[in-house]
Amino acid sequence: MKIIKTMAFGVGLVLSAQISQAADSGFTLETVNPEADRVALQNYFKKRFPDAELNDYVNGIYAVDSNSREQWEEIEEFPPYEFAVEEGEVLFNTTFANGKGYADCFENGGIGIRQNFPYWSKEEGTVKTLEMEINECREANGEKVLKWSKGDIAKVSAYMAWTSRDQIIDIKLPENDAGAMAAYLDGKKFFYAKRGQLNLSCANCHVQGANIRIRADLPSPQLGHTSHFPVFRSKWGELGTLHRRYSGCHKDSRSHPLKPQTETFRNLEYFQSYMNNGLAINGPGARK
């Protein structure tokens, strides 16, 4: 109920913003309005899928496709990521050669903090992701950095997500910080720009194309996209990070994919995660 009220308020915001800022509202550094974006996206999907609950969007395609949902619920009864979370816990609690550990690098000892990532670091002038800070923690303590897409980094990240389940996603856009806003806008622009030999944007599949069969697949709505990462995909047979998925999807437009943790992908994660503010962390997840 509370959510519905905020949304109604949000609609007012969008309308008044359009009146006062004219045609290109939200597409330049001066006019971009993340809160209006978030509300507009929710309203868009509410219209497209009137039966879907807002809080259910964290379940991806299963929020809107009842056919595959049943199968997925069965999978979730014996979650395929269970061992990975246990291994992640062991890795997380194994001390480095210098006697320190991951817990020393993060707020609250690294427990229950997934919902605050990624965030804008004013000092470093860049978006920081959880995986990035996991590796920075290792580096600062004289350990080898981990590969970005899968393996140990995904396990540690999965354990950290697990300890954050049901925490409400809370991505901040510091006010009067042009750098943070530029990063957000860059991510938004990346998501909506058509590219590659197939001339497709992320939005073509995950907004306009959500739950519409594209070759053999049903793309999920972008709302909720980041909440359950890292994810165990049956196709991979293992856990993978969000940026692994980004690379794969980027390639789906027949583009040369960017590498995990490049600035553009971190900006994209910043934009997408902001869209999910108010939804709950449910990582790690399971997908086809």
Next chain:
Amino acid sequence: MKKALILVAALTLVPTFVAAESFENAYLQARAMYGPGAVFEWNGKQYAAVHEEEAEADIAATAENARMMVDKAKAKNKEVAELGFEWKLTRGIIKDAESALTTGEYRKALDLAAQAKYHARMGIKQYHYAQSNWQLSVPQ
């Protein structure tokens, strides 16, 4: 060959207003339906649906020419990569062009390089299109 030259000139000269769009449509339609080099009519004149790069590669199949075409493709692909709009297969095509060059298959090298350069040019075009049109699909 002459027709191709006319076409290339037209593609470069016609500014981007509505007419340019319909010329491009006519061009793409002819090419899709009848293949590369198909002749079509637009505003009373005849054109051949030949990509700029195909016309460029329509030169003597010598080592020197092939090398030059491969270098051009590489440069163009570097340009599109810097804009963040590089296509997936282009690097591989350039690699194939280079190995054709080393085995002395200069015609093949020229054609592959032309294809790669075309990919890169289209990616650059996408980049420019995106600058003013990316917002079209943002829910409001």
